[in-house]
Amino acid sequence: MSRNSxxxxxxxxxxxxxxxxxxxxxxxxxCGEADFVRPYFTHWGxxxxxxxxxxxxxxxxxxGFNVRSGASNQINIILYQIGSILLVGFAxxxxxxxxxxxxxxxxx
Numbered sequence: 001m002s003r004n005s006x007x008x009x010x011x012x013x014x015x016x017x018x019x020x021x022x023x024x025x026x027x028x029x030x031c032g033e034a035d036f037v038r039p040y041f042t043h044w045g046x047x048x049x050x051x052x053x054x055x056x057x058x059x060x061x062x063x064g065f066n067v068r069s070g071a072s073n074q075i076n077i078i079l080y081q082i083g084s085i086l087l088v089g090f091a092x093x094x095x096x097x098x099x100x101x102x103x104x105x106x107x108x
Contacts, residue, residue, distance in 0.1 A: 028058035
């Protein structure tokens with residue numbers, strides 16, 4: 001009897017649960033385990049960062065890596081953070097220039 005027979009008798013026993021379906025090498029570069037999950041939210045990238053960098057976290061050792069290349073995402077995360085800060089900075093300057101077109105001489 002297959003392991004999925006109680007859940008769905010028509011489901012193939014070779015099917016994997018939805019949270020394990022990740023394309024790529026499928027092996028953690030740190031511990032060699034194939035058991036990892038894609039996070040939906042991270043403190044460094046919110047909802048977009050993990051998706052953009054194809055980030056995964058190993059369930060055995062807890063370390064993160066890039067699913068496509070199997071390498072660490074540390075440099076990519078740093079570049080993502082710098083780009084985000086620059087984007088917010090440029091947007092703030094553009095908004096100030098738009099709302100105060102005469103310059104910073106407010107009230108003179």
